Amino acid sequence: MRWFKKKEKELPPRERHIEANLANSTVYVKGLYKEYPGKKGAVTAMKDVEINVLENDFVCIVGPSGCGKSTLLRMVAGLEEASGGRIVIEDNDIIGPGEDRGMVFQSYTLFPWMTVEENIKFGLKLKKMPEGEQEKIADKYLKTIKLEKFRNRYPGELSGGMKQRVAIARALANSPRVLLMDEPFSALDPQTKADMQLLMRQIWQEEKPTVLFVTHDIEEAVFLSNKIYVLTSRPGRVKREVPVLLPYHRELELKDTEAFIRLRKEVNGYIEHEKFA
Numbered sequence: 001m002r003w004f005k006k007k008e009k010e011l012p013p014r015e016r017h018i019e020a021n022l023a024n025s026t027v028y029v030k031g032l033y034k035e036y037p038g039k040k041g042a043v044t045a046m047k048d049v050e051i052n053v054l055e056n057d058f059v060c061i062v063g064p065s066g067c068g069k070s071t072l073l074r075m076v077a078g079l080e081e082a083s084g085g086r087i088v089i090e091d092n093d094i095i096g097p098g099e100d101r102g103m104v105f106q107s108y109t110l111f112p113w114m115t116v117e118e119n120i121k122f123g124l125k126l127k128k129m130p131e132g133e134q135e136k137i138a139d140k141y142l143k144t145i146k147l148e149k150f151r152n153r154y155p156g157e158l159s160g161g162m163k164q165r166v167a168i169a170r171a172l173a174n175s176p177r178v179l180l181m182d183e184p185f186s187a188l189d190p191q192t193k194a195d196m197q198l199l200m201r202q203i204w205q206e207e208k209p210t211v212l213f214v215t216h217d218i219e220e221a222v223f224l225s226n227k228i229y230v231l232t233s234r235p236g237r238v239k240r241e242v243p244v245l246l247p248y249h250r251e252l253e254l255k256d257t258e259a260f261i262r263l264r265k266e267v268n269g270y271i272e273h274e275k276f277a
């Protein structure tokens with residue numbers, strides 16, 4: 001039993017609410033505040049953000065440009081410091097980057113001098129995992145991303161979509177507690193982007209990684225996730241938490257259904273309203 005369960009009754013109501021969420025969450029963000037120095041004093045980028053990502057959730061963050069989506073993800077990744085509030089991964093307040101979090105960015109971040117297979121094994125090598133185990137994990141993820149035939153190729157020989165598939169495999173190979181994805185498909189052409197969305201959803205259906213995914217593409221958010229947080233324009237706060245009540249097994253045809261279009265329009269409406277608020 002976790003310590004706070006024993007202590008729960010001793011806590012004041014507000015703290016009890018925080019501790020109850022912590023008990024169920026993989027990522028729990030509470031009262032998050034971020035300011036940047038500006039010419040005329042500090043600029044508040046984000047205020048009192050609360051986000052709750054449960055184990056095996058696929059959560060998307062959307063919002064108007066500049067609302068702080070990437071900043072939020074970078075803070076959860078430990079790449080940027082918060083000005084206030086808490087970010088807890090399981091029971092630990094984060095204080096910097098860690099191997100409990102895997103990251104996939106918009107820009108391609110593979111090591112160009114390593115083959116596809118070496119890129120996937122990179123984190124495992126750092127952990128000094130025995131070669132046989134590394135091999136097994138690399139084989140598994142090469143299959144997941146459908147690039148078995150490309151294991152000995154270098155990133156320079158791959159298309160943009162293939163590079164992102166390798167980046168996803170590399171992140172998953174380390175078995176992170178949460179996969180953090182920042183607009184990973186936004187540089188791809190529309191057809192490749194749709195293919196990547198489908199692959200990502202299939203990976204999630206099969207493996208159930210816990211995912212926190214930032215995108216400005218509402219259709220993408222509705223297709224991929226089981227919960228969407230819509231942020232307000234700056235300073236970013238949570239405007240809405242939208243459950244995505246669509247079928248579990250998803251194919252691209254889902255995007256043409258009435259239920260999907262209705263939800264996409266609903267989320268779009270929240271963001272449009274923000275732009276003119």
Ligand SMILES: Nc1ncnc2c1ncn2[C@@H]1O[C@H](COP(=O)(O)OP(=O)(O)OP(=O)(O)O)[C@@H](O)[C@H]1O
Nearest residue numbers: 036037045064065066067068069070071072216234
């Ligand atoms: N290093 C920085 N110094 C000053 N201001 C910053 C810095 N980084 C971000 N900001 C500001 O913080 C706000 C949030 O930026 P962020 O890039 O997180 O937004 P976003 O929602 O991801 O935007 P977009 O959808 O356009 O990518 C913006 O107003 C941005 O100008």
